[in-house]
Amino acid sequence: MxxxxxxxxxxxxxxxxxxxxxxxxxxxxxxxxxxxxxxxxxxxxxxxxxxxxxxxxxxxxxxxxxxxxxxxxxxxxxxxxxxxxxxxxxxxxxxxxxxxxxxxxxxxxxxxxxxxxxxxxxxxxxxxxxxxxxxxxxxxxxxxxxxxxxxxxxxxxxxxxxxxxxxxxxxxxxxxxxxxxxxxxxxxxxxxxxxxxxxxxxxxxxxxxxxxxxxxxxxxxxxxxxxxxxxxxxxxxxxxxxxxxxxxxxxxxxxxxxxxxxxxxxxxxxxxxxxxxxxANQKLSTFHCGYSIFRKTLEAEIQHTTKLLDCTHDRLESADKSLKTIQAMCKRRETNFHKTTERNADKRFIKGKNKEAKQKADRSAASKLQKAQQAVKDAEDIKHKAKRERVKPLHIEGIPAEGTIVSLEMVGMKFDGIGTDDEWVFQNVDASLEFNDRVLLQGSNGCGKSTLAKLILGELNPTEGSVKRSTQNIVYFPQTALYQLLRLHGHETAMEYLASAKTMTMMETRHHLGDFGLAKDLALHPIKTLSAGQRVRLWLSRELLLHPKPSLLILDETSENMDVETRKSLVDMLKSYGAAVLAISHDSDFCLSFSKNITKTWRLSRHGLDVNYQE
The missing domain is CATH 3.40.50.300 (P-loop containing nucleotide triphosphate hydrolases)
Incomplete structure (x- = not known):
């Protein structure tokens, strides 16, 4: 119903x-x-x-x-x-x-x-x-x-x-x-x-x-x-x-x-x-197992269908040729039948034999045609099953600054202007970001990680201590980015959102969105209908129009709600990125992958910042 x-x-x-x-x-x-x-x-x-x-x-x-x-x-x-x-x-x-x-x-x-x-x-x-x-x-x-x-x-x-x-x-x-x-x-x-x-x-x-x-x-x-x-x-x-x-x-x-x-x-x-x-194939499937077994089963299915597809590739070509050959043969027989019966119009015996021969040939051709068509259908079914979702790799170019790009000296931060020790978010933060650093910033919820990122960016001023930066070419992905994107621009399309950042032709806008995996109809859909991962791509695409080739990327919980493939693409992009990166994350999968290529780990608490250098 x-x-x-x-x-x-x-x-x-x-x-x-x-x-x-x-x-x-x-x-x-x-x-x-x-x-x-x-x-x-x-x-x-x-x-x-x-x-x-x-x-x-x-x-x-x-x-x-x-x-x-x-x-x-x-x-x-x-x-x-x-x-x-x-x-x-x-x-x-x-x-x-x-x-x-x-x-x-x-x-x-x-x-x-x-x-x-x-x-x-x-x-x-x-x-x-x-x-x-x-x-x-x-x-x-x-x-x-x-x-x-x-x-x-x-x-x-x-x-x-x-x-x-x-x-x-x-x-x-x-x-x-x-x-x-x-x-x-x-x-x-x-x-x-x-x-x-x-x-x-x-x-x-x-x-x-x-x-x-x-x-x-x-x-x-x-x-x-x-x-x-x-x-x-x-x-x-x-x-x-x-x-x-x-x-x-x-x-x-x-x-x-x-x-x-x-x-x-x-x-x-x-x-x-x-x-x-x-x-990729608009299919919903249920697996009666845990997640790890599901991943192995899915990969095995993909490998199996891909193998079958390789095996049937030649069969598909052969079936296609057979179809064309049979169709041409049927056409020739039809033409020859008419010519023969016309030449022998008064010879009923020959006419009957020709008709019988034609019917026999038609049955044979029909059988071959049916087999060839089934071979094509089988190959197409396998091709459909072997379809897998493709994620466009993320690519961001950066130009490194020189030497130390951010220096924090005895930085402390508190809000509301209350002078008690209990109101300090953190104190005694001493650290520096070098031009080629890849830093993972961690700490418990509420310890001030996002606040520290805003101090580095210059959006906030410290209550005590000093923050010095040698570049303003910074792209910042705040923790609230996707929420703000929905609240302020949810009814706009990706094209409209991008057009508000920079004057471009429609072709240039589409090309830029396509570079971030938002091609075809996705560019014309309201932002509220895009997935979290697609909105991350949209946010980054706009920021990189405003700040091309940044010297520092600050990513605050960017991998939240990203699918496995997009998260892997993000980590791969950060691995090859040519400038400095500061990533804040609680996502254990992202942290595990990103930590293989970092230069430092920062762990923030109310009492200061612990810095661990990676070999």
């Missing part, structure tokens, strides 16, 4: 028109849901804005008690798929039976953070989390009362039994939440470091800390189905807490957990099933 409407009552902060604005979909049959077992979706086809097909006629099952990872390259449709699930728009979706909580990516809110900040601006982190959990308790109480009212009007024994079971489950969740709501909130805040910012209202927190508040609230709501889209801004302690909570939610509370992520460490540690969306 097809559907392209979003009529469900939505209580998960996903706007009712999200799917209308961004995608259309069809299904071959209604969803089937077996409470406590699984949600099954049949024949789902998903098309993005403008009719671009994301995947076609896919069946997938989301079981309770399991953590399903959704993976694929940037732009393949992972977020659109998640939004579709959260909207409860699919025909047959268990709107009342399945409480779905969707946590959007930190940089993909499309105004939601602004709305949330205005609603909860004055609340402290703990107050905010508790208020969101109270909303969940109110929903539970409302559901309980509706079931109780329905049971009073129902005589059917089988239906009463089912409702009694559901009611019992809801009572258990409500009772558990009421008893542990404050304790669980306090433990979560301590585990992910929110207590250090407990005195600051929500609108004074960074995007990263606001995201953590939302993450805690989403997990502690104890939903039937939790969908987390690209968990971000997580240091080691936060990651450990999240993994423990998701395992408990799936295994102990029998919830459906869907994790959309490019973080291989997280996927490998948590997921027991993988849904892979291949944008």
């Amino acid at each position: 097809g559907s392209d409407s979003n009529t469900a009552n939505n209580d998960n902060n996903v706007a009712d028109d999200t799917i209308h604005n961004l995608a259309t979909f069809t299904t071959s049959a209604p969803c089937q849901y077996h409470r406590g077992n699984a949600l099954a979706i049949y024949g789902l086809s998903l098309m993005h804005d403008g009719g671009r097909v994301l995947f076609q006629t896919a069946d997938c099952t989301l079981p309770h008690g399991s953590i399903t990872g959704v993976v694929g390259t940037n732009g393949c449709g992972k977020t659109t798929f998640a939004q579709l699930l959260a909207s409860k728009s699919l025909d047959g979706f268990p709107v009342t039976d399945l409480m779905v909580e969707y946590l959007a990516a930190a940089d993909d809110e499309d105004g939601h953070l602004d709305e949330e900040t205005s609603l909860f601006a004055s609340q402290l982190p703990r107050e905010y989390v508790l208020s969101r959990l109270q909303e969940r308790l109110n929903q539970l109480r409302s559901s309980i009362e509706k079931i109780e009212q329905t049971m009073e009007k129902t005589d059917a024994e089988e239906l009463l039994e089912a409702m009694a079971e559901e009611l019992s489950d809801l009572y258990d969740v409500e009772d558990s939440m009421r008893k542990s709501i404050e304790r669980d909130t306090d433990l979560a805040m301590e585990s992910i470091g929110l207590n250090a910012y407990g005195h600051k209202p929500l609108d004074n927190l960074s995007c990263g800390w606001r995201y953590k508040c939302r993450l805690v609230a989403a997990v502690l709501k104890h939903p039937d189905c939790l969908i987390i889209d690209e968990p971000s801004f997580l240091d080691t302690n936060s990651t450990d807490w999240l993994m423990e909570q998701l395992r408990h939610l799936a295994r102990s509370e029998n919830a459906i957990v869907v994790l959309i992520s490019h973080k291989e460490v997280l996927l490998d540690a948590l997921c027991d099933r993988i849904i892979h969306i291949n944008s």
Whole structure:
């Protein structure tokens, strides 16, 4: 049964028109849901804005008690798929039976953070989390009362039994939440470091800390189905807490957990099933295994189909030649038949024999033609299966400055002008950046890494000490870049966004975007429809128009939400980049790859900066 409407009552902060604005979909049959077992979706086809097909006629099952990872390259449709699930728009979706909580990516809110900040601006982190959990308790109480009212009007024994079971489950969740709501909130805040910012209202927190508040609230709501889209801004302690909570939610509370992520460490540690969306052949596939086995299986499949494709290349050429030969032969026989029968028009015996010979030849030709056509079809099928997503390599040219480009001497920073020691973000920072340095800056959330980057850039002045720089040719990718890009330019196209930076012809603009992997229709799509990785490319493309061939790249959490291939491309680009790099990251996959080519590691704390030189 097809559907392209979003009529469900939505209580998960996903706007009712999200799917209308961004995608259309069809299904071959209604969803089937077996409470406590699984949600099954049949024949789902998903098309993005403008009719671009994301995947076609896919069946997938989301079981309770399991953590399903959704993976694929940037732009393949992972977020659109998640939004579709959260909207409860699919025909047959268990709107009342399945409480779905969707946590959007930190940089993909499309105004939601602004709305949330205005609603909860004055609340402290703990107050905010508790208020969101109270909303969940109110929903539970409302559901309980509706079931109780329905049971009073129902005589059917089988239906009463089912409702009694559901009611019992809801009572258990409500009772558990009421008893542990404050304790669980306090433990979560301590585990992910929110207590250090407990005195600051929500609108004074960074995007990263606001995201953590939302993450805690989403997990502690104890939903039937939790969908987390690209968990971000997580240091080691936060990651450990999240993994423990998701395992408990799936295994102990029998919830459906869907994790959309490019973080291989997280996927490998948590997921027991993988849904892979291949944008090259518009196919959604389910792998009943963990992430590492999935990667090996996928690579083996690609190698196998590529081998088959090589083997059938000659067969394809041969089949194509056979088709042309058979078609030419049939045409000659038809011509000869007419000539012969015309010359022997009065000789019925010869005419009959010629007709019989023609029919026999036609049957033989038809058989050969059918085989040749099947060979072509088989080869084309293999070619389609062997398609894999290609990511355009990133390439940035830099011109190194001379000698020391940045020098920090006894730098200290504090905000609000309060003179107590507790208000210092950091002190006693002594360091330098040389013309060819590749530096990895690390430290716990909130220790001041982004603040230090802004001091180096010149956007902030230190409270004490001095910062000297010998170049202004710096490209800076701030932690909030993608959020600001969506908030300020989400409805613009990539072409329009680039045109605002520099006067160029349409051909020059398209060529520049193409150099950053934003070719063809991507250049004409609204920025809000681009994936995180594509928006990173767009941001860099514009900055490099304004600051060509920079002497210093400052990248603050740039690899967050990048797919594996784009992240690898970023690391490869930094390896060959001809000037200085300062990279800030908590992404363990990026750090592991980038650290093989660094000259220094900086570790920042409130008391100073530890510098380790790499051999």
